[in-house]
Amino acid sequence: MSDQFEPVIIGFTCNWCSYRAADMAGTARMKYAPNVRLIRLMCSGRLDPTFVLKALAGGADGVMITGCHPGDCHYVSQNYKAMRRFLLMRRTLKQMGVEPERLKLVWASAAEGAIFTDEVNKFVEQVRALGSLHWPTSGEGYEQMFAIPEHMIAKEVTP
Amino acid sequence: MAIATTQARAPTFFDRVVAATPGDPHLEMCIQCGTCGGSCPSGPDMDHTPRALFAMINAGMIEKVLSSNTPWYCVACYYCMVRCPQQIHITDIMYTLKRMSIQEGLYQKGSAPEAPGFSQTFIDYVENYGRSFELGLATRYHLSYHPLDMMKMAPMGIGMLRKGRMDLTPKKIKGMDQLKSILAKAKELEAKL
Amino acid sequence: MKYGYYPGCSLEKNAASYDMSAKAVARPLGIEFQELQDWNCCGASEYISINRVAAYSLVARNLSLAETQLEKGTDLVAPCSLCFLNLTKADQYMQEDAPLSAKVNTALNAGGMHYDPGSIHTRHLMHIITEDIGLDEVAARVIRPLTGLRVAAYYGCLIVRPGFQSKFDNFEYPTSLDRLMKVCGAQVVDFPLRAHCCGGHMTQISQPVALELIRRLLENAAEYKADVIVTLCPMCQLNLDVYQADVNKYFKTNYNIPVLYFTQLMGLAFGLSAQELGIGKEFIDPRPALAKIGVEVPPPEEPKPKKPSKEELPMPRMPEES
């Protein structure tokens, strides 16, 4: 193995489409980078922004959210909610000083193993290029992620 | 080519053809259906149809392939390329085979030994003037390769001159030095096929 | 509308009438051409047969010129189908094939140039007339409709296939030129071999093969009783017009079908004179056909002997001749 940086990426998949796309990629023996570790949710709408922050704060260098194509949601329209949250999350990350390119949203139907594979590979390269994530509040305790920064805590004002 | 893991081996003739063709020619996808050979306007005059040639490339028949007149008889009409059900870049592969045939000197053994002469004569003018020059091209090519046809060609040439459709002298571009250095560098970069 | 203009070698001399007529119809349609300064040959179908990187570099020099000379977003227009093919193909493969693109740019760099693949969109003259200007605009300028003239619209290969950069019309049965000619008032015959090959450079490599390809087209056009074949490529015009006598001789036939550029017929429909459109340089005399629409073509001028000028360059001396 070379010395190049190997990012760790957490991928959230929808049980009905992208998780099956990943299954299909496997069945068809398509190859992708081993940097992605997947979590199965019932729907991309289940994606709680906390999950993303938790993953990034906990040492992941990138997070990939995958869901059904717009209009194809197994639960009617929940993937649109995932998309809204994704856009908000990107903005939030930027404000936190994290490159928004570390978060990616991919639509992949159950038939699109090739697209899944392709997108994973592209994202791994993208995050590899960004380098290791130094979580702003990290240090020893990643649990601090929701702690209020020092300067924001109201100080007692002496009259 | 599709992502597949293959064991390391010396590049075959097939590999070389693919590597020397710009973009991804998809040659490995050929199903030998014959759409190309059926579509080709000069197909009846070719030694082998393009389809047969692809099978021969796969079989590693370098000499037979590179001495075939097939690539030289390609008129670059692109019918085969747009009709190919496997989207193989057939016309581009024909150009690759021409280049390889010149490099290996095999065109002389085949049934179209003088064909590269036309291309070579044409590009000589381009390399010296930056533009093509029809009078020079016609006279020099025919003098070198079809001297007996010169008499037959003469009336056409005179007609072209009379109609004002042919220059007596070539035109030269201003940036000739620049073009020459570009082409010199390019030739240096063109690896052996 | 403003476009970059890449005439190509043919339009300089052998197809000068195409160049003249293109510019003549461009004016009333509000098309403005900015000719590329110091463009070079596109290499036709020959350079690529000899050297790949050099062939792409040759074309890329023109694209690089366009990139520096044209205002950003201006399309480049090539009236010659082969130039059009080469310019679009070079751009496409440079986009697809990164190693090739790198080599071409290294070569360009030797001449102090650079080209970013994807930055120049090249289009055929026919494209801009039908797509950007539109048939309605053309129709509005027709003052002498080509009524009664039976036209075989001949597209040849390279404007329709393989559609590098963008697909223009149906690969197999294009109809845009038919529609354009109809708008000009011509009676367009349903020419089945409209997109078949004119023989290209085969006239130089194997005449029997080329003459057969030309014969098929002439036979088919004659069968449909076409008065004139209309083309949009200098090579097609050359092969069908100049080699028609050879076809007749070789196959003992007597075809006599004039071959004109679509811009020439458009120009006539716009009321322009035959001279302005360069009519009269054809081998097959178009006068009988044009008489049907009341156009008179003055007899061809005998070329005056040319005085050698000071700028004139000597005849080329090639290595094997010295």
Next chain:
Amino acid sequence: MAQEKIGVYVCHCGSNIAGTVDVEDVAKWAAEQLHHRGVVVARDYKFMCSSLGQELIEKDIKQLGLTRVVVAACSPHLHERTFRTACKNAGLNPYLCELVSIREQVSWVHTDKVAATEKAKAIISGGVERVIWHEALEPLKVPIHPATLVVGGGIAGIQAALEIADAGFPVYMVEREPSIGGHMAQFDKTFPTLDCSACILTPKMVDVGNHPNITLMTWSEVMRVDGYVGNFQVTVRQKPRYVKTELCTGCGICQEKCPKKVIDEVFEAGLGYRKVVYTPFPQAVPNYPVIDRENCTYFIKGTCKACQKFCPTEAIDFEQKEEFIQIDVGQIILATGYDLFDPRKIAQYGYGRLANVFSSLEFERFTNAAGPTGGKLYLRDGVTVPKTVAIIHCSGSRDKNYNNYCSNICCMQSLKFAHLAKEKTGAEVYNFYIDIRTPAKAYDEFYQRVLEEGTHMIRGRVAEVTDAARGTKDEGKLIVQVEDTLIGKQRRIPVDMVILSAALVPRKDHHETARMFGLSCSSDGWLIERHPKLDPVATMTEGIFIAGCAQGPKDIPASVAQGAAAAARVIGKIQQHEIAMEPVRATVDQEKCSGCRICNNLCPFNAILFHEDRMVSEVNPALCQGCGTCVAGCPAGAITGTGFSNEQVLAQIDGLLLHNIKHLEMEAVPVP
């Protein structure tokens, strides 16, 4: 609560996993490194799904008192049920088992053995963390409505409907056209036996029409589907027929008297005409006509009413309006069929431009004794009998420019055409093929028979069909230009008639169909089955099955088999009266709920009720489908999703990032 006792089981799957992942190392690692997290045993085994593998787990549960099980093997979509059953057999709640996919997600998609082994460890660690937070659950039982909806009245739908109805359960059949019968009703002969299509199909159609358990709704379309397995509410649009079916006797006088003829684009494939008031064909079921409003003179000009004047039973009703009918069903079978590829797209074959180029469906109508020519084969002029016929296989199939798949039926169909053309006209027949595919019972024998009849088989995909003659022998003919690949030469074969064996393509509205029923389509547009080999008629959506060409191109025997298979699945479910569902549901902690009502609008199933009196929201478990959007959206964290709780996912993230060995090593184990 004491620390959980977790067993980790790593499957070799033969060499499928063990070939890429060092499974022994993974098991050893789990036993050592995850011991502090509760892993008391970690084993690897050749095939965990085998009965011996399952026994291994069952034994450990009993002997070691495991409280959680993690199986690292294939995708949970394949064997989750297997291992849950094993747990249940050993007395452990099946939902305390977690599957980790180290085959589809690791060994099959990665090549680097070291990296693959590391990833396998990480995702097992994720599974271990997650399983700690699993809860013992009971499957939800949902009652099944005994009625079934069959969409599409072609042969696959007919077969399915009859099987279910014969088993004694009610069926609604919805068909878009005025009659059932589908494409099969258009054919004359069926390969390879050449038995008459109408003879074998019409009895089945009549059975559907007469069956006491089948409610036939033709000239109707499904507009909306609500609900879920066991309880679907379906809205069907009944288009106005302008004929009172309760009065109509099907005498046909209206059709006789109607003064207007139009080209029949559907049943006659554009080759024949029909009246404006029509039944598509004489054996139509039901045999009531419909009035084609678009073309009816009365609807256009306000006068005519010839049909009404002559109708003996006063059944014509120009005032009829469309109706929307609600039906309740427990399960649905989609048998929506295919469309024929439009061969005009292959411009070089000249269909639509050259008169004597025909599509396969046109040819079927030609040969049909009830067709526009009474079963006689003519050129487009309607009088000349062709002397030479070319049949082009793979027209639009196996071609990346059109459809990148084999349409399955064209080889046999083309051979059938060759036989029929020869039989009807004695013409010379040329079949142009790339490969001949005859892999079913008695198919190759049929090929042999066609060869014996003297059909010319030319191996080569046709380059073009043209009327541009070269020389006198071509005059007035269509020339088929092809490379005869077996001799390596270009040939030009003059013929009178060309038949294009056009590809089968998904229905134009396949995408809307898929959306309405919550299914997905392959990239080609065919509906996707649950498993291509082992579950070919079920779909990802519980309670919805597919049959026939909706799932992919297939011939009549295969369509019938699928129709019957789907029916068997449906009947099996009905007979159980209820169905067990995954207990993945959301619940609101009423203590924490602030009554903000954000979740109310997030739910697409209206499953969240708001109690105005108490100002809290509550999830109706019967309506909740378990997507979890409300869980993610609740600002108070008051909603929990069973099976996919915040704790489970957050713990899994920790596990995947190997915090349990990096950071938690020394710490005490948090216990739920």
